[in-house]
Amino acid sequence: MQGCEVEAVGINYTVHTHKSEHPFKLFSKSAQLDTEQDGKEPEEEAEAEHSCSGVRHVLKNVSFQAKPWEILAIVGPSGAGKSSLLEILAGKHSLQSGTVLVNHKPVDKAQFRKLSGYVTQKDTLFPLLTAEETLMFSAKLRLKLFKEELCCRVKSLIKELGLDHVADTRIGDDRVRGISGGERRRVSIGVEVIHDPKVLILDEPTSGLDSTSALQIIDMLKVMADTRGRTIILSIHQPGFRIVKLFSSLLLLANGSVLHHGTAELLGVNLRLSGLELPLHVNVVEFAIESIDTIQQQQKCVPVQVETPRQLPGTMQQKKVDDEAGEIRNGKFTLQQLFQQSKVIDEETIYVGMDFTSDFANSRLTETMILTHRFSKNIFRTKELFACRTIQMLVSGLVVGSIFCNLKDDLEGA
């Protein structure tokens, strides 16, 4: 069995914002900057200067590691840069700086796209196709197999996704009632995993779902990671208690910077070390997001290092660390055991000599034929719309034609 360890090192991403100058601005730019920056930290000053100059730092030196058989959840407040990070990983944007390593080898975006699947935040499915047809078209496009094998693969995936009962139901959309939102998310995931990618990237797979459906989706992803050794990287908003338990590690982002990378337990310890006591019945991720400002302030003053807790200065903190260690020891595992578990996975499962040069499954001609088939299926299922559009085109063609039909083909006519 082979897995893919994905490592991102020092990823920065800036976007150019279009700032329109106020036509009746009374103050000069520098004077305005001076006023705005009055009393700000140097970092904030630099940020203000950059935003005024039309450059926005969306990601700042982001590094992380995602391991096979594990789920890495990217969490953070709205606008933290979660989607941007996933888009960069999925090859939607070019890397401006930094590297993406797969099994310790640098890969470019084309190579990474071939070994990964990317599920976007919004479902982009054909509403008039059934769940099974949608997966079948994806299978035909991505795999070079005989029809029976394709059918077999689609059927087993439908079972894995828990979609047996809606396999023949149309996807639907806002206007046409079809399968439920959670089932639609499952189909979107199925479309991206039909070719069995080693890495699966999902942008908010639970957005718009109720807590039960959200848990079912993450549960299903966990099974995929456990049974197939997939590396799963996803972003999520406000995960519940039971969902957080299913994550192997968390990447907490705020304003494009990494505030925490490690297990949820470690995040809890970090928060307690920063003097933030987790209230009862509040989940650690939710609490961390609520306390972002405090964490940022404290990290500016003293960077907290839980991995080497005994080096922390101060007797109070030393006592807290000892208490934490005792608490964890009384639980199911120790932090060392957590790190050791990851290490065992590292050593046993990562196949370093992976070949990235595999070609596409089908030729361009075959792809065009499959897409034409899908398109025509859609057209035939909307006969009324198709007929209306044809009539509309004929009528407008005749009207425009009748206006210009007597014109001569010379300068006067022109």
Ligand SMILES: Nc1ncnc2c1ncn2[C@@H]1O[C@H](COP(=O)(O)OP(=O)(O)OP(=O)(O)O)[C@@H](O)[C@H]1O
């Ligand atoms: N092309 C762009 N042009 C301008 N601003 C951008 C662009 N791309 C990202 N941003 C900004 O970068 C920040 C991060 O955006 P991103 O969509 O990655 O955040 P997010 O954490 O996924 O947010 P949410 O959870 O609300 O989806 C936002 O403030 C966004 O406005």
